[in-house]
Amino acid sequence: MIKIKEILNELMNTWVVQASLMSDRGTGITNILDQIRGLEKVTIVNNITPPNYPQKEKIEFTRLTIKFVSRGNPKVDIIKMEKDMLTSDLETSDMRIPGLKNVKFKPETIKRL
Numbered sequence: 001m002i003k004i005k006e007i008l009n010e011l012m013n014t015w016v017v018q019a020s021l022m023s024d025r026g027t028g029i030t031n032i033l034d035q036i037r038g039l040e041k042v043t044i045v046n047n048i049t050p051p052n053y054p055q056k057e058k059i060e061f062t063r064l065t066i067k068f069v070s071r072g073n074p075k076v077d078i079i080k081m082e083k084d085m086l087t088s089d090l091e092t093s094d095m096r097i098p099g100l101k102n103v104k105f106k107p108e109t110i111k112r113l
Helices: 004-012 029-037 074-086
Strands: 012-022 043-048 059-069 101-112
Touching: 012 029, 012 043, 012 074, 029 043, 029 059, 074 101
Parallel strands: none
Antiparallel strands: 012 059, 012 101, 043 059
């Protein structure tokens, strides 16, 4: 059973950051967001892209908020998340998250919740 101390500790170590993604329009953004939700320490991913956000024919631009748990420096965790999203895993595909072209975190938006 989870103890109150463990729950409070997790709440006190929860952070949120904004990020921008570039993805292949052929891959559904829902599938990409589900893969991000599966990353270590990530708890919630929300799509905050405005309806009139400029798009290109073959590339979709998406803005996100990502909530995550950090027991250390959250900036270090963001660097690891970015690496995990973009690192090649040649055994399964040419990208860690299929369809994801690029991700850019906005470190100035990091906030503790």
